[in-house]
Amino acid sequence: MSDGIARGWRTFWAALRRALPIILFFLSSFAIVSALAGLQYVIVVSVVTVFFQTRYKRQDNTAIRYLRLLLVGSALMVLGFIAAGSLAACIVLNLCVPFVLVLTQSSQFKPKGYFTYAMLFVFLSLIPPANTTEMFIELVVFWLGVCYLAGAIALYGRLFRRPVDVPLTLERALVEMSELLLLLIEPDRQKELNERFRALLHTLHQMSYHQHFFSRQTPDNQLYDMVSTLAQRFSYLITDHEWRTELDEARVRMLRQLAAFLRDVSASLANGTEDEQIDRARTMLDCMDIPEGRVRIFSRSLLHMLVLLLRTHGQPVTAAVYPVSWGGLLQQLRLRLTTESFELRFAMRLATVLTVSNVISFVLPVTHSYWIPLNAFLLLQPSCEDSSYRMKTRPIGTLIGCVIEFILHPLLPGLGGQLVFALVMISLMYCATPGTWYHPIFSTCYALTLATMTLNEATAVTLRLVYLGAAVAIVFVVNRFFFPIRKEAMFRYNIKALFRLHNSYWEFIRRGLAGDTDLSVSCEILTCFHMLYEECVGYVTQHPALPHREDLQTVLLTLWHMFSELEQMHYLIRTQSVRPEEADALLEMIDAIEEELYPIIDGRNFPALRRRLHYRESGVNYVVTQYLRHAESLLQYKACIPF
Numbered sequence: 001m002s003d004g005i006a007r008g009w010r011t012f013w014a015a016l017r018r019a020l021p022i023i024l025f026f027l028s029s030f031a032i033v034s035a036l037a038g039l040q041y042v043i044v045v046s047v048v049t050v051f052f053q054t055r056y057k058r059q060d061n062t063a064i065r066y067l068r069l070l071l072v073g074s075a076l077m078v079l080g081f082i083a084a085g086s087l088a089a090c091i092v093l094n095l096c097v098p099f100v101l102v103l104t105q106s107s108q109f110k111p112k113g114y115f116t117y118a119m120l121f122v123f124l125s126l127i128p129p130a131n132t133t134e135m136f137i138e139l140v141v142f143w144l145g146v147c148y149l150a151g152a153i154a155l156y157g158r159l160f161r162r163p164v165d166v167p168l169t170l171e172r173a174l175v176e177m178s179e180l181l182l183l184l185i186e187p188d189r190q191k192e193l194n195e196r197f198r199a200l201l202h203t204l205h206q207m208s209y210h211q212h213f214f215s216r217q218t219p220d221n222q223l224y225d226m227v228s229t230l231a232q233r234f235s236y237l238i239t240d241h242e243w244r245t246e247l248d249e250a251r252v253r254m255l256r257q258l259a260a261f262l263r264d265v266s267a268s269l270a271n272g273t274e275d276e277q278i279d280r281a282r283t284m285l286d287c288m289d290i291p292e293g294r295v296r297i298f299s300r301s302l303l304h305m306l307v308l309l310l311r312t313h314g315q316p317v318t319a320a321v322y323p324v325s326w327g328g329l330l331q332q333l334r335l336r337l338t339t340e341s342f343e344l345r346f347a348m349r350l351a352t353v354l355t356v357s358n359v360i361s362f363v364l365p366v367t368h369s370y371w372i373p374l375n376a377f378l379l380l381q382p383s384c385e386d387s388s389y390r391m392k393t394r395p396i397g398t399l400i401g402c403v404i405e406f407i408l409h410p411l412l413p414g415l416g417g418q419l420v421f422a423l424v425m426i427s428l429m430y431c432a433t434p435g436t437w438y439h440p441i442f443s444t445c446y447a448l449t450l451a452t453m454t455l456n457e458a459t460a461v462t463l464r465l466v467y468l469g470a471a472v473a474i475v476f477v478v479n480r481f482f483f484p485i486r487k488e489a490m491f492r493y494n495i496k497a498l499f500r501l502h503n504s505y506w507e508f509i510r511r512g513l514a515g516d517t518d519l520s521v522s523c524e525i526l527t528c529f530h531m532l533y534e535e536c537v538g539y540v541t542q543h544p545a546l547p548h549r550e551d552l553q554t555v556l557l558t559l560w561h562m563f564s565e566l567e568q569m570h571y572l573i574r575t576q577s578v579r580p581e582e583a584d585a586l587l588e589m590i591d592a593i594e595e596e597l598y599p600i601i602d603g604r605n606f607p608a609l610r611r612r613l614h615y616r617e618s619g620v621n622y623v624v625t626q627y628l629r630h631a632e633s634l635l636q637y638k639a640c641i642p643f
Helices: 002-034 043-055 061-081 087-105 114-124 132-159 172-183 187-207 217-238 242-246 249-271 272-288 293-314 325-337 342-364 371-379 384-411 412-430 441-450 457-481 487-514 519-541 549-574 578-595 608-610 618-640
Strands: none
Touching: 002 043, 002 412, 043 132, 043 519, 061 114, 061 132, 087 114, 087 342, 114 342, 114 371, 172 187, 172 217, 172 249, 187 217, 187 519, 217 293, 217 519, 217 549, 242 293, 242 371, 249 272, 249 293, 249 441, 272 293, 293 457, 325 487, 325 519, 342 371, 342 457, 384 441, 384 457, 412 441, 412 487, 441 457, 441 618, 487 519, 487 549, 487 578, 519 549, 549 578, 549 618, 578 618
16 A cells, blocks of 8 residues: 555656646746736636647747747637627637648647647637727737747756757768668668668658648758658668669679768768769769669669759858748648548548537527537547547546535635635646546636636536536537548558559659659658658557458558659659650550559559550669559559558
8 A cells, every 4th residue: 555655656746847847837927917917817828838838848949939929829819809709700710710720730640730729719719808908918918928938948948958869960861871872782781771761761751841831942941852852762772672683793882882972972061062072973973884773773863862952052042031832832732631631630520629619608698608619629639539538538537626626615715725726736737647537637626716716616516517518429429420530540541642642743743744843842742651651550560450461561561662663753754764755655654553543453554554665764664664563563452452
């Protein structure tokens, strides 16, 4: 018994220490706002504290982020004020604002990206200011809160500066690729090669600015696209070992020469000798004497991309503000606005839940009815499984919190005692893990204590439970019948999206036949493919009892191979390896390939496609042949492809 108490105390003490910066920020913000503006504006404190909670340990808290928070947050507060003004505005804005926030701020790789901004709109529309004067005061309170947020995060960073992982720089990425090239020619180190390559790709895709909806085409982003493309081209050799049969002394010498060149390029980026390295790359291209095949295609594509990278790196910075990448933005919309995409499905669910719950709250002539949409907002999670779990744990914690409040509230000594008790409860809430059964205990005690300052205690407890029941019912119905997102279904959608991305890349190649292509759009598709691929592989790995598990792993790896060959095809198009008179034949083949690969492979056109391989550039024939061979191999796994 004593051991259990000791473990519980250690657990609590560790949680308190972790949450102490958040608690101190909330309490100090609460004191400042209540002293300057009054208790009716402390709702802003809860929202700003969430921003502190998500950002105080991060290293990228730049001035532009705080400026964006000020501008977007102020706009959301104004929209929340308008939404509370009439039933029509309530319906329209609760349908539109959450939808846009999820679509632009979240993805299945960052599912809660919408939360902090959505919290601003939701919380401040549920308890709106009475008039425009109070609205202006609330905005001023928010602006001061953001300034205090910036100061508190800066102070925390100065007082508790910790060593952080060194970010992957362009120079480090090139050195790592140089070492990967040397590992390619050592068959006994293939395991190390695969692990380091996957780690590099994972890091690049996690860093990708393409995960942000409004990406900008800055010189740094252009360089990022190029280094990501370089990494992708390595998969052309690493994920398939058939080329090793052609690995003779000349090709080994070429790979070692490329490895040394990558190291020199990395060093040249710091000393401004890009022009010398460009001349060296062109000489290597002109003097390349290895036969046609995969190593030659890889080597030439690597050198061409390095020339482009060096030229871009050596250009002077001429603009202070860079425009949004509209090509990347349109590609993001194409990827997200499909009925299988996580973003669209969750955006529809969130918008529906908030609209229904807010309309009920708006028309219900009972006090504190805003607890319905408030609870619904917190219950609804990106995953239906997570929502179902919260619909079980939140009622338990709320009921316990109501009992504690009912017992302790009569014992609290006046308004001051009630306020202290509420602040202790909210502090303990920050120590608890969101989603657990005990987390709502503290939030319930905090909310009920503030509510009972103007409301009968029994009435407040009854309304809290009834409103929670209504919120659970709304979320349950929407999760069950309206765009549900279950992990098993999401896996099927992700597989389907991987096939669809192949067609998207073929469309991109089609545009390349008519003119220059935007490398940022290519990288957009590349990033999305590999993030989805990682999600699928993770799901298959975590479910050993999954039907056709080994076959699905083969399908995923084959799709990876095919995507690598697509990227090589894009390189060949960019370097004009397809002659103008051959473009029509390639366009016909693209049409046929798209018909085969989506919605599902049927194998009717593969013999005819192989007969069309009559391009003068042997590299084009080789890449398309490999792509078709891999695509045709998927036919034997047709029964296990889950769509």
